[in-house]
Amino acid sequence: MKRMIFGATALTLLATSAVAQDVTLGRFFGDCEDAGTDTSASVGEACIIQSIINAADAELDGISVNTLPTDWGNYYDQIVAAYAGGTPPNVHVMHRHRVPEFANIGALADLTDDLEGAGIDPSDWEPAALEAVTYNDRIVGVPMDLHANLWHVNMDLMEAAGLVEDGAPILPTSPEEMLEHARAVQEATGQDYLAADFAEFPIGVRVALALIWQQGSNIFDGDTATIDTPETRNAISAITQLFDAGLSNPQLNYADSQQAFLNGEAAVLVNGTWVVDFYAAEAARDDEGLNSYHVADFPTLFDEGATWADSHMWAIPSPLQASDPDTYDAALQVLAFINEHNIDWARTGHMAVRTSVLESGDYAALPHRSEYAGTADIARDTPPSRRYGAIQDVLNRELQAIWLTGKSVDAALADAQADVQDLLDR
Amino acid sequence: MTRYQGTRLALTQRQAAAILLLPFLTVYAVFLVYPFFKGVWISLHDWNLMAVAFNPDAKSYVGLSNYERVMWGSNITWGAWASPGYQFFGLLGLGTSVLLYRTGRAGKVTALAIGIASLLLFVLPGFHPGEDGRWYDRRFWPTVGNTILFVGLAVPGVTITAMLLAAALDGETRAKAVLRTLFFLSQVLSVTVVTLIWQIMFSPRQGLIANVTELVGGSPIVWLTAEGFAMASIVIATIWWSLGIAMILFLAGIQDISKDLYEAGALDNATGAKAFWYITLPNLKRTITLVVVLQIILHFQVFGQSHLMTNGGPNDTTQVLVRYIYQTAFRDSELGRASAMAVFLFVIMGGFSILQFVLGREKDQ
Structure with a gap:
């Protein structure tokens, strides 16, 4: 009897392992418990992506997808360590800005010739999305979105300050005008004009970068750091004038700045596309705080439009492609499934990457979508660099030093210039 | 007895010791000695973590250049x-x-x-x-300075609080036993839980401390992002976290002190604080040395509190050595440079270990 039970168990195990191809998946976006498999009902980045993954696990024949535990803040450290240890996840999400770092040493599988076979049509991708996943003319990933910084607006506070016209917020066209608007909001409502995470993640850096790009400048050019410039000073003073006048609080971190906006304590929150559905849901709730929510493109305070933008994409490690064709095929199918569900992911507020999705009625019907239709045209980022993460950290440290610790702009920019140059020289 | 004669393998004491030690020595060599020397070896190379993983030849020997790039500069x-x-x-x-x-x-x-x-x-x-x-590396020495400042604040903080607690909680009553357990409990939490608890405590919007400050009419301090308070806040969290072990060591030390001394002291009118000062403290000298040195070695390795609570900020005021090593190795993939810093940290901690050894021996004489 015992033997029979053992035998049966062994057989079952053998059968399932022969049928189900295990695919391990690494991602950030945070945790979602009970995401379910309904990809059209979930709310927020974490739950939408997990519902898509769960659906892939349930619907793809013979493939079981196993989401690895990873932590947002240390995601890339974990991925780098996993690659170095020879155990990267079979598929993992990453940002476009990380492509040079990984593709430069051949860590990412070249998917160019295998996409069609897996049912992924790269010609359906927007040019910007195709560019995001292309390295040395080869496709090394499947794009999932274009995301960017937006202005999230509390219309009640703007209305009270007389800053609404034809149902849309009146946004500043120069730093001076921004200060006037901020004063008007404070006089009419007693609340801050602008909130953003200036104290934790590099959201404040992205605001400053947008204002630098709007003047036609950048923080480095090839191997030369170009941080200590009049354009950077203009960008910084456009922000610090609000802090100095008490119209914005630089000490709020990500959660606190978001809470301030949701509590109705700030007229504008600068944050990404990833929270549009969440804020819309919060505004719809019948309580104090944010009730009338509007989204706007990042306004042009200088010469040309620009806002920080990036892309989420999925990649497969090259060693998997080289040594394990079965798992590689299964991984490709998972990517095809995620690509199929581009419209569900766009529900977060991110911009879709597939032309067929962008032109669909479903996409146009997503809440607030028309309010930031101009963002795709002004999307920018710093030049590609293997040192992107470290450079962002330098900027975040030095800019925070200016607005949190009173370090002089001269000293901070000199230090940032030296540190970034040092990184570019390495 | 005679049954076994001749069939048993005769081992000398030395051989038996060697065999019994072998499992430990193997593990020790594989997991501690080898990685240590490998670390020193890596520190002599230009070694990109990712690149070497894909191409073992992507490293190159650079001698002491990593040490120079980290610790030295031009025109010093x-x-x-x-x-x-x-x-x-x-x-x-x-x-x-x-x-x-x-x-x-x-x-x-x-x-x-x-x-x-x-x-x-x-x-x-x-x-x-x-x-x-x-x-060459503008941030290295300030980071070392921050680490020393952290150790300088956390070690006396832990030692003094733990000693006072131990003196107060030494006794046989049930309440004292419960309190001892409670104070020890924080020690068993992981750093992620500790930092989460204290991040909530310090939050200017929802934290306990902010609520109390507002209750008495003050405006809440933004602990984690204010330059003057960030280091203090990670020190406070650390003291709360690492009190337990030190308290237990002091309790053991206090219980070792002969009751006769206190009785004799009481006859001379030395009770309470006086007894603590003239009897407890001098007799705890060895325990204090042990606790202080252990804490120094432990807190030089501070990482989680800085990484999770303040991200090393604001303006690098809470950037500590291990976090810098971690970032250099895993964010920047510069394993050689990171290893050079790690060797530096080893030298510091090795110095304190030798100090403890020396102080411990001297007392024995």
Whole structure:
């Protein structure tokens, strides 16, 4: 009897392992418990992506997808360590800005010739999305979105300050005008004009970068750091004038700045596309705080439009492609499934990457979508660099030093210039 | 008895010891000794973590250049008053060690240890970039300074609080036993839980501390992002977290003190605080040395509190050595450079371990 039970168990195990191809998946976006498999009902980045993954696990024949535990803040450290240890996840999400770092040493599988076979049509991708996943003319990933910084607006506070016209917020066209608007909001409502995470993640850096790009400048050019410039000073003073006048609080971190906006304590929150559905849901709730929510493109305070933008994409490690064709095929199918569900992911507020999705009625019907239709045209980022993460950290440290610790702009920019140059020289 | 004769393998004591030690030595060699020497070896190379994983030949031997890039700079000169704060204390320490030795209040070795530490404190901060010079790595020494500041605040904080708690909670009543358990409980939490608890405590919007401040009419302090409070907040969280072990060591030390001493003291009117000062404290000397040195070695390795609560900020004021090593290795993939910093940390901690060894031996004589 015992033997029979053992035998049966062994057989079952053998059968399932022969049928189900295990695919391990690494991602950030945070945790979602009970995401379910309904990809059209979930709310927020974490739950939408997990519902898509769960659906892939349930619907793809013979493939079981196993989401690895990873932590947002240390995601890339974990991925780098996993690659170095020879155990990267079979598929993992990453940002476009990380492509040079990984593709430069051949860590990412070249998917160019295998996409069609897996049912992924790269010609359906927007040019910007195709560019995001292309390295040395080869496709090394499947794009999932274009995301960017937006202005999230509390219309009640703007209305009270007389800053609404034809149902849309009146946004500043120069730093001076921004200060006037901020004063008007404070006089009419007693609340801050602008909130953003200036104290934790590099959201404040992205605001400053947008204002630098709007003047036609950048923080480095090839191997030369170009941080200590009049354009950077203009960008910084456009922000610090609000802090100095008490119209914005630089000490709020990500959660606190978001809470301030949701509590109705700030007229504008600068944050990404990833929270549009969440804020819309919060505004719809019948309580104090944010009730009338509007989204706007990042306004042009200088010469040309620009806002920080990036892309989420999925990649497969090259060693998997080289040594394990079965798992590689299964991984490709998972990517095809995620690509199929581009419209569900766009529900977060991110911009879709597939032309067929962008032109669909479903996409146009997503809440607030028309309010930031101009963002795709002004999307920018710093030049590609293997040192992107470290450079962002330098900027975040030095800019925070200016607005949190009173370090002089001269000293901070000199230090940032030296540190970034040092990184570019390495 | 005779049954076994001739069939048993006769082992000398030395052989038996070797066999019994073998499992430990194997594990020790594979997981500690080998990685250590590998680390030193890596520190002599230009070694990109990711690149070497894909191509083992992507590393190159660079000698001591990683150490130079991390610790040295161009045009570095030395001045006796380059950073008066540290150097004054260095001189003060030198004077103290001579005085202690001359008056016979410290042994030769103790005096020598204090003397060497003070000499280092006088000499090392004297190095600074001269005209047109700069440190190759602007952040390394300030990071070392932050780490020393953290140790300098956390170690006395833990030691004094734990000692007072131990003195107060030494006894047989049920309440004291419950309190001892409660104070020890925080020690078993992981760093992620501890930092989460304290992040909530320190939050200016929803934290307990902010609520209390507002209740008494003050405006809440933004602990984690204010330059003057960030280091204090990670020190407070650390003291709360690492109180337990130190308290247990002190309790053991206190229970070792003969009750006769207290009875004799009581006859001379020494009770309460007086008894603590004249009887408990002198008898706890060895425990205090042990706790202090253990804590120094432990807190030099601080990482989670800084990484999870403040991200090393604001303006690098809570950036500590292990976090810098971690970022250099895993964010920047510069394993060689990171290993050089790790070897530096090893030297510091090795120094304190030797100090403990020396102090412990001296007391035995």
